Amino acid sequence: MEQLALKARLSIAMKVIIVEPDKQVVRRVIRTLHSIDSSIEVLQAVRTIDALLKRNEESPLPDLVLVNRSLLGATHRNIEAKLIITSSQNHLVYLAFRVNNLDYLQKYLLKAEPAGNHGLPLPRLAASAGNYPGEETAGPIPLQQATKKRFLVTYQQKLLSIPVEEIAYFFSDNRFIFFKTFDNRKFLVEYRMDELEQILDRQLFFRINRSYIISINSILVIHAYPGNRFKINLNPPADKEMIVSRERILNFRKWLGE
Numbered sequence: 001m002e003q004l005a006l007k008a009r010l011s012i013a014m015k016v017i018i019v020e021p022d023k024q025v026v027r028r029v030i031r032t033l034h035s036i037d038s039s040i041e042v043l044q045a046v047r048t049i050d051a052l053l054k055r056n057e058e059s060p061l062p063d064l065v066l067v068n069r070s071l072l073g074a075t076h077r078n079i080e081a082k083l084i085i086t087s088s089q090n091h092l093v094y095l096a097f098r099v100n101n102l103d104y105l106q107k108y109l110l111k112a113e114p115a116g117n118h119g120l121p122l123p124r125l126a127a128s129a130g131n132y133p134g135e136e137t138a139g140p141i142p143l144q145q146a147t148k149k150r151f152l153v154t155y156q157q158k159l160l161s162i163p164v165e166e167i168a169y170f171f172s173d174n175r176f177i178f179f180k181t182f183d184n185r186k187f188l189v190e191y192r193m194d195e196l197e198q199i200l201d202r203q204l205f206f207r208i209n210r211s212y213i214i215s216i217n218s219i220l221v222i223h224a225y226p227g228n229r230f231k232i233n234l235n236p237p238a239d240k241e242m243i244v245s246r247e248r249i250l251n252f253r254k255w256l257g258e
Helices: 023-036 049-055 103-112 193-199 246-256
Strands: 003-008 015-019 041-046 064-068 081-086 091-098 150-155 158-163 167-173 176-181 186-189 205-207 212-215 219-225 229-234 242-244
Touching: 015 023, 015 049, 023 041, 023 081, 023 091, 041 049, 049 064, 150 186, 167 193, 193 205, 193 212, 205 246, 229 246, 242 246
Parallel strands: 015 041, 015 064
Antiparallel strands: 003 081, 064 091, 081 091, 150 158, 167 176, 167 212, 176 186, 205 212, 219 229, 229 242
């Protein structure tokens, strides 16, 4: 019997494309997706990343692309989800990317090509052709990493899309990374703290110490603390004392608007 560990989030009526060279495995992945949520629609299965990029110049555009990890290199960025399907025979891992993050796959394809081959153009996305709310792309997808607008998480065997505006803070606990929302829900995320620093809006979030990245909207009170540091009361309350590290005090004051 297959066991599923899904570490990410999908939205309702999600449209998906699968990148997998084995047709039998594709059918297995589709069954697994439908066991998670019967409303998930698989638009197409393609055999290679090259075929995916060609296909994504067409409509309709998917919300997520699931790529067999064996088709990629060792480093994977801009991942929205990790789908793990295990059985007595094998162990399948799929990495999920949003359409607006397919620039990573384009970079991978370019690195894998012989010198002199400039590869395929990045897919162009019209604002009316399935972009996410608040995200408009008038030309090719930029190669620089965009500020993350939402996180994909699991909650009670369902997949949720949580906007960053609803997140009060991120924190590490026993080597796992979580975030809490303003309504005090806790979710696991598949990022390291240093990765979160790079993808979060720096006007909205600040890393106060090794273990916490907080939203400016989560701050209730800031107290003076011994050693020229600050102690912060957060909403919702954190399980530990929130102390701003001494080496971060100057940047923290600037972030607050000093």
